[in-house]
Amino acid sequence: xxxxxxxxxxxxxxLRVYFPANKGVFRRTADYIRAADGxxxxxxxxxxxxxxGASGCGKTTIAKSILRLLPATSGRITFEQxxxxxxxxxxxxxxxxxxxxxxxxxHSSLNPRITVGNTISEPLKVHxxxxxxxxxxxxxxxxxxxxxxxxxxxxxxxELSGGQRQRIAIARxxxxxxxxxxxxxxxxxxDVSVQSQILNLLKDLQETFGLTYLFISHxxxxxxxxxxxxxxxxxxxxxxxxxxxQLHREPLHPHTRSLISAIPKLKQGHRLxxxxxxxxxxxxxPNWLTGCPFHHNCSLADNRCLNKTPQLMESNNQxxxxxxxxxx
Amino acid sequence: MSENNSLLSVRNLSVSFFAEExxxxxxxxxxxxxxxxxxxxxxGESGCGKSSVALSIMRLIPANQGQIVGGEIAFDGQNLxxxxxxxxxxxxxxxxxIVFQEPTASLNPVYTVGDQIAEAIMLHKNKDxxxxxxxxxxxxxxxxxxEPQQRISQYPHQMSGGMQQRAIxxxxxxxxxxxxxxxxxxxxxDMIVQTQILNLLDELQKQTGMSILLITHDLGIAAERADEVAVMYASRIVxxxxxxxxxxxxxxxxxxxxxxxxxRLGQSTKRLETxxxxxxxxxxxxxxxxxxxxxxxxxxxxxxxxxxxxxxxxEPARWVACWHAPGYQ
Numbered sequence: 184x185x186x187x188x189x190x191x192x193x194x195x196x197x198l199r200v201y202f203p204a205n206k207g208v209f210r211r212t213a214d215y216i217r218a219a220d221g222x223x224x225x226x227x228x229x230x231x232x233x234x235x236g237a238s239g240c241g242k243t244t245i246a247k248s249i250l251r252l253l254p255a256t257s258g259r260i261t262f263e264q265x266x267x268x269x270x271x272x273x274x275x276x277x278x279x280x281x282x283x284x285x286x287x288x289x290h291s292s293l294n295p296r297i298t299v300g301n302t303i304s305e306p307l308k309v310h311x312x313x314x315x316x317x318x319x320x321x322x323x324x325x326x327x328x329x330x331x332x333x334x335x336x337x338x339x340x341x342e343l344s345g346g347q348r349q350r351i352a353i354a355r356x357x358x359x360x361x362x363x364x365x366x367x368x369x370x371x372x373x374d375v376s377v378q379s380q381i382l383n384l385l386k387d388l389q390e391t392f393g394l395t396y397l398f399i400s401h402x403x404x405x406x407x408x409x410x411x412x413x414x415x416x417x418x419x420x421x422x423x424x425x426x427x428x429q430l431h432r433e434p435l436h437p438h439t440r441s442l443i444s445a446i447p448k449l450k451q452g453h454r455l456x457x458x459x460x461x462x463x464x465x466x467x468x469p470n471w472l473t474g475c476p477f478h479h480n481c482s483l484a485d486n487r488c489l490n491k492t493p494q495l496m497e498s499n500n501q502x503x504x505x506x507x508x509x510x511x
Numbered sequence: 512m513s514e515n516n517s518l519l520s521v522r523n524l525s526v527s528f529f530a531e532e533x534x535x536x537x538x539x540x541x542x543x544x545x546x547x548x549x550x551x552x553x554x555g556e557s558g559c560g561k562s563s564v565a566l567s568i569m570r571l572i573p574a575n576q577g578q579i580v581g582g583e584i585a586f587d588g589q590n591l592x593x594x595x596x597x598x599x600x601x602x603x604x605x606x607x608x609i610v611f612q613e614p615t616a617s618l619n620p621v622y623t624v625g626d627q628i629a630e631a632i633m634l635h636k637n638k639d640x641x642x643x644x645x646x647x648x649x650x651x652x653x654x655x656x657x658e659p660q661q662r663i664s665q666y667p668h669q670m671s672g673g674m675q676q677r678a679i680x681x682x683x684x685x686x687x688x689x690x691x692x693x694x695x696x697x698x699x700x701d702m703i704v705q706t707q708i709l710n711l712l713d714e715l716q717k718q719t720g721m722s723i724l725l726i727t728h729d730l731g732i733a734a735e736r737a738d739e740v741a742v743m744y745a746s747r748i749v750x751x752x753x754x755x756x757x758x759x760x761x762x763x764x765x766x767x768x769x770x771x772x773x774x775r776l777g778q779s780t781k782r783l784e785t786x787x788x789x790x791x792x793x794x795x796x797x798x799x800x801x802x803x804x805x806x807x808x809x810x811x812x813x814x815x816x817x818x819x820x821x822x823x824x825x826e827p828a829r830w831v832a833c834w835h836a837p838g839y840q
Contacts, residue, residue, distance in 0.1 A: 237701040238672075344789050345557075374556035374728065374790065379772035379783035386782065401702060408774035408783065431776045445702040446776065447731025449758050 191225040191261075192363060192395045193249065198222045198258035200244050218244040220419035222258075223495070226363075226412075231389070231396040233410030233427065235403055235442070241419040242399045246365045249397070250282055251275050262363070280310050283356040287368035289348035293340040299326075299351050300336040306358045325354040328391075329384060346377035350384065357388065365397045370405065382409055403442055407431050412503075415439045418476040421495055425504040435498065435506040437481050475509065483510045517544035518722045519568070519690055524582035526563045526572060535793045537563035537577065539746045542822065543739075545690070548716065550723040552737030552754065554730055556790055560746040561726045565694045568724070569609055570599050587689065605635040608683035612695035614675035618667040624651070624678045625663035628685055635686045650681040655711060673704035677711065684715055691715075692724045697732070709736055730769060734758050742766050745791045745801035748822055751830040762831040764806050800834065811835075 198219050206213035218241045226232040234242045247253040249260055251267060260267040262278060270278060286292040293302060303322045307313040313321060323333055329350040340348055349369060356364060366385065370378040382405070388394060400406050406413050407427045414424040415438060423436040434440045475493050478484040487509050498504040498511070526538040538560040545551040553561050566572050567579050570591060584591040586607065591599070611617045619627060628650055629643035638646065644663070651659035654677040667675055676696065683691060693712060697705035709732065716723055727733055733740045734754045741751040742765065750763040761767040768786035788805040791797060797804050799818055803811040815834055822830050825838035833839060 237703060346789060375730070375769055376556060376772050376786040376790070379774075379785045382774070383782050383785060403702075404774045404776055407776055408778075408780070428777075428779060442702060443776070445706040447729060447735045449731050449734045449770070449773070449775070 190227050192228045192263065193397070194225045194259075194261040195245070195249070196223050196259040196261075198245065198248060198260065199256040200241075200248055200253060201256045217419045219248065219255075219258075222416075222419070222421055224414055224421065224424065226395055226397060228395055229389075229393055230412065231398050231410045233398045233400065233406040233413040234416060235400055235406050235413060236416035237401065237442075240416040242416055243367055244419075246284065246367050246397065246399055249365060250279065250284055280359045281361050282363045282365065283359065283361040284365045284367065285349075285352055285356055285369045288372045289345060289352050290340075290372070292352055293348055295340050298337050298339055299331075299343070302340075302351060303354050303358055306355060310359055321358070325357055328357060328388070329354045330380075344377075345373045346380060349373060349377075349381055353381075353384065353388070357392070360392070361394070363395045363397070365399070367399045368401070369398075371401065378405070385409070403431070403446060415442065420476055420507065421505075422477065422508065423504075423506045424495065425501070429501060429504055433501070433504075435504070435511040436477075436508050437483060437510070438477050441480075475507075477508075481510075485509075516546050518547045518587060519724070520544040520583075520585040521564070521568070522583045522585070524564065524567055524584065525580045526560070526567055526577060527580050528577035530794065533794060536746045536796060537793065538567065540582070540821070541743075541746075541748055542582075543741055543748065543751060545722045545724060546738075547689075547722055548720045549738040550716065550725050550736055552733035552740040553724065553726045553743060554728065554733045554740060555743035556728060558790060558793060559743040560793075561728075561743055562694055563746075564743075565609065565692050565724065565726055568690075568692060569603055569607060570594075571603075601635075604631050604683075604688075605686045606688055607690045607692065608686070608688040609692040609694060610676075610679055610683050610696045612698045614672055614679055614699065615667070617679050618675055620667055623664050623666055624670070624681075628663075628678070628682050631682055631685050646685065647681070650685050651678070653715070654678070654681045654684075655707075656681075672700055673707065676700060676704075676708055680708070680711060680715070684719070684721070687719055688721055690722045690724065692726070694726045695728065696725075698728070705732075712736075730758065730773065742769075745796055746793065747801065747832060748830075749802065749832045751822065753828060756829060762825065762829065762836040763802075763833045764835075765802050768805075768807070800832075802833075 199221060200219040201215040201217055203212040204214045204216050205211065222245060234245065236242055244253060248255045249267065255268050262282065265274065265278065267278060300322055303325055304318050307318060307321055326333060331347060331350050370381050373381065389396065398406065398410050410427045412424065413427045413430050414421045415436065417438050423439045430439065431443065434443055474489040474491060478488040481488065493507045493509050495505045495507040498506055522542050524538055524541040528535040528537050541564055543551065553564065555561050568584055572579060579592060625644055625647050628647035629640065632638055632643040632646050633640065648659045648663050651662055656662050656674060656677055670678065697708050700708060712723060725737055737754055740754045740757050741748045744765045750757065750766050757766065758770065761770060771784040772786060774783060786805050791801055799816040800820055803815040820832040820834050822832040823839060824830050825836055831839060
């Protein structure tokens, strides 16, 4: 048990986040949207854990629950032996020094009326009581860490490109020297050439500061490159989890396979090559109460899949490869 | 030869926008042509001028902000830039249709999907409302929406993003256009829905023989779906070729850099290669070759810094604009 505590920086156990779906004139709660439905995973120190899945599958819900930005319905989140979901406001403030968040869109996550310098110094003033020349020094140091020239200190976000803004967002997060950073689609709003710069920067920072990441993305190629362990989500559940390379080499869950087949391939190179038809969209009506959440889209589904929900289980052949599918 | 069977031929198209601080060059001497029933992919990063080209073809550059300053757009034997607004209205949505990136923003939220499809049919095909609605139901079925009878009287917010994009494609293709411009049609959608939408476009093309101008920032999509691909950088086409050649053996250092910057499955690299610097700002473009400040070291020289290379054919059907590309004089 002790070794287990040391190994994992963050543990999420049976996390459930339900949103009420209100109907009718009196907004009666008719049903619940299960944004996270029994999610369990652990992130080791210094590791990068990836969450992939289509939009609306619950990735961001999990991220927000970890930061206590959303009330969880049930479950347990442990960060450094602190029970996050039971923590009081004072404890949460402590936690938010150690856990930070990088958002998808740097255009909306930076305040347009605050200069680059003030954006980065604000968390230092609030949480660390840093003032005067020390503050200036720290800001300068952070800017150079993320590869932004000191000339930008008095500029406003609108004077920066998308990539520069994302770097500023990263500098702001680093200001508090967090142990753990949640990166919620940090590169989906930027161009290819900027994406590679940002991903490399995040890798460098991880090495320098010994950071642990939770990396959320819809792009399997980015996740495979960036993460150590990847979990694939579907409708609020983790359906498969494996080391990044392993997941791509031997995907087990039919949903993972359809995600991989949907990646446009550069090599294949020509439209004459037959492109596999992908599965259909997420079902919009929540009749997911029984059975495997994927059974609507699955060609392998049988009676058992319709009636009983498969749990995430370790594969017999591969250690560390988990899948929730009756057919695997 | 390419002149004979090309449906659309853009020659030396230049577009400028007039900002308070000065003139922004959005497209400069852009030339390409699209053959009947073919897909032409236009790739590039944000701000490189892809959408300006699309808007120019539709003659939709807002007159108070920008202007087409030169060139010619030949479509079906006539120069679109010489047509009157009235003539252009008969072409827009009829012979040339466009699909934009954000489905939620392209549909009118206060009209049903059926109204919006029928509108185009009534306007361009001289049909009454009942006939147009019938045709609209047929269109929804064609774009793969199940239960079109029910869906047709729904409002956009009652549909998912993928379904909205299908409805937009139904509107765009309802008049059987000869050319469909798809401007980042799948950027706002999920991977799996993306494949479905692209498959749908392929299918419609097979059925109707329309040509597609596919604008995307995703090199993979261009590689998979286009018959010919052009890469744009800082308002110019820097390379144009068959995607098999372009992506396996790029000639322009920018294309090469983009390809190397992409993470790929099964490639266990620790770091991604990057293109140094940032995309040139349209307002303050560098002198000479617009890519030279970011070009791989040891390649660019005084010549690159002073003179801007034109797009030239270096091998049959391979075009590039780089002083250092093999075969370029």
